[in-house]
Amino acid sequence: MTRLASASAATAYQKQWFAGLHAHDGPLALVNADAPQEIFRTMGIPYVVNQWWASIVAAKRRTQDYLALLRERGYPDYVEQYSSTSLASLFDDDPANAPWGGLPRPSIVLAETTGDASRKIFDVWDSEPGITFYPLESAAENDVPTRWWELMPRRWEEAIGSDRLDLMTGELEGLIRFLEQTTGLVFSETRFGEVMALVNEQQEWNRRTRDLIAKARPCPIAVTDSIPSVMVPQWHRGTEWARDAARALHDEVAARVESGTAVCADERARLMWIGRGLWFDLDFYRRFQDSHGAVFVWSMYLAIAADGYLRYGDDPLRALAARFAAFSDQLYTPPWSAEWYVKEARHHGVDGVVHLVSDDARGSYFTTRALRAAGIPVLELHADNVDARQSSPEAISAVVGDWLDREVCG
Structure with a gap:
C-alpha cells in the first residue's frame, strides 16, 4: 500500500529542520514529550523532544550502542531507556556517525519530575558544563473528573483543579523569567496568543481525523503512517506548518475513506495498540494483516492529539498549564x-487490544482490567519499546499470533 504523502512530507521536513540545528548558534533546548513546548516556540528557542530522539535511535538499531555508553560511565542501562537514550548521546565521541548526524548539545533541559529515576537522569544533564535543567513539579488531585475528554477543551479548570493549575502557572511564569534572563530573548504575550491559537487549530484537525478513522470500515491508513503524520507536527506545535500538516493529513484520510482504500483488503479484526511506539520493530504493526486479517487501527498518538491538547480560554498561560498539568494522568x-x-x-x-507494559509503566494493571471488564480481549506484552534485549521481534510476533488465534480470530 502506498505510504501517506503526509507521512513522507513530515519525515522530510523533520530531517531538514534537524539538519539546520547543527548549524544553530544560540540557545537550544531538550524537552520531554509532555513538557510545555509552546513557551520555547513563542520565544524562538529551538528544541528537540527527548523521546523523539530515542525513537530515531531505536529505529536505526543503535539503542544498544547508546546504552553501552551509559554502562561505561557507571549509569544503569535498564531504567527508563526511553528517557536516558538522549543522555547517552552526550557521551558519543563520534556523533557524525550517529543517526541524523547526532543530537546537538542542548543548553537547557526541561522535564517534569515524575519519579526518582527520571529526576536522576536529568540531574546528570544538569551536572554537565553549559547545561541547565529546569524541573517542573508533578502534582496530583484526589478528585477525578468523569469523561474528562469532554471537559478539557473549555472546562479544564473544573477537570484539573485550581490548585494544580495555580502551581503549574506559577512554574511557567518562572520558566519564562529564567529563559529571558539566561538567553536575552523576550517573551511576547501577543506572539504567545498566536501560538496557542495555532495549536488549537491543529488539534481540531487531528480530532476530525481521529473520528474519520474510527468510523471507517475498512481502516484507510496504517498506524505507521499516522504516527509520523501526527507526531512530527506535534513537535512543531504553534507553527503554520504544523497546522497545515494536520489539515493535509485529514484531507488525505478523508480522500482514502471516500475511495474505500484499505490497509488490509481482507480486514477481519480491528486492533488497538496501547503504549509507546515499538520503535525497534515498526514492521510489527503490519505483520498480522496477511496471516489474520488483523489491522492496528489505533495508537495513542492521534487519539491524545484529538482529546488531550485542546484548551480554549481568556488566559493563555493558564490554558497552557491546563494542557500539561494532568497530561500524564490522561495516559497513565x-x-x-x-x-x-x-x-x-x-x-x-476494536476486536482486541495489544497493551505494551514497560517496567516503568504506571496504571497498566487498571487499564487492562477496565478493558477486559468491558468485554474486550487484551494481550499484555511486557517489553521495553526501545530496548529489544528482553523481547525480540520474533518472540513478540509469536506471542501476538498465538493470542490472535485463541482470543480474537478463532
Whole structure:
C-alpha cells in the first residue's frame, strides 16, 4: 500500500529542520514529550523532544550502542531507556556517525519530575558544563473528573483543579523569567496568543481525523503512517506548518475513506495498540494483516492529539498549564486513563487490544482490567519499546499470533 504523502512530507521536513540545528548558534533546548513546548516556540528557542530522539535511535538499531555508553560511565542501562537514550548521546565521541548526524548539545533541559529515576537522569544533564535543567513539579488531585475528554477543551479548570493549575502557572511564569534572563530573548504575550491559537487549530484537525478513522470500515491508513503524520507536527506545535500538516493529513484520510482504500483488503479484526511506539520493530504493526486479517487501527498518538491538547480560554498561560498539568494522568493514571482507553476502544470498534507494559509503566494493571471488564480481549506484552534485549521481534510476533488465534480470530 502506498505510504501517506503526509507521512513522507513530515519525515522530510523533520530531517531538514534537524539538519539546520547543527548549524544553530544560540540557545537550544531538550524537552520531554509532555513538557510545555509552546513557551520555547513563542520565544524562538529551538528544541528537540527527548523521546523523539530515542525513537530515531531505536529505529536505526543503535539503542544498544547508546546504552553501552551509559554502562561505561557507571549509569544503569535498564531504567527508563526511553528517557536516558538522549543522555547517552552526550557521551558519543563520534556523533557524525550517529543517526541524523547526532543530537546537538542542548543548553537547557526541561522535564517534569515524575519519579526518582527520571529526576536522576536529568540531574546528570544538569551536572554537565553549559547545561541547565529546569524541573517542573508533578502534582496530583484526589478528585477525578468523569469523561474528562469532554471537559478539557473549555472546562479544564473544573477537570484539573485550581490548585494544580495555580502551581503549574506559577512554574511557567518562572520558566519564562529564567529563559529571558539566561538567553536575552523576550517573551511576547501577543506572539504567545498566536501560538496557542495555532495549536488549537491543529488539534481540531487531528480530532476530525481521529473520528474519520474510527468510523471507517475498512481502516484507510496504517498506524505507521499516522504516527509520523501526527507526531512530527506535534513537535512543531504553534507553527503554520504544523497546522497545515494536520489539515493535509485529514484531507488525505478523508480522500482514502471516500475511495474505500484499505490497509488490509481482507480486514477481519480491528486492533488497538496501547503504549509507546515499538520503535525497534515498526514492521510489527503490519505483520498480522496477511496471516489474520488483523489491522492496528489505533495508537495513542492521534487519539491524545484529538482529546488531550485542546484548551480554549481568556488566559493563555493558564490554558497552557491546563494542557500539561494532568497530561500524564490522561495516559497513565487510573481512572483517567482507563476510562479513556475503554471509550476509544468502543469508538473505534476494536476486536482486541495489544497493551505494551514497560517496567516503568504506571496504571497498566487498571487499564487492562477496565478493558477486559468491558468485554474486550487484551494481550499484555511486557517489553521495553526501545530496548529489544528482553523481547525480540520474533518472540513478540509469536506471542501476538498465538493470542490472535485463541482470543480474537478463532
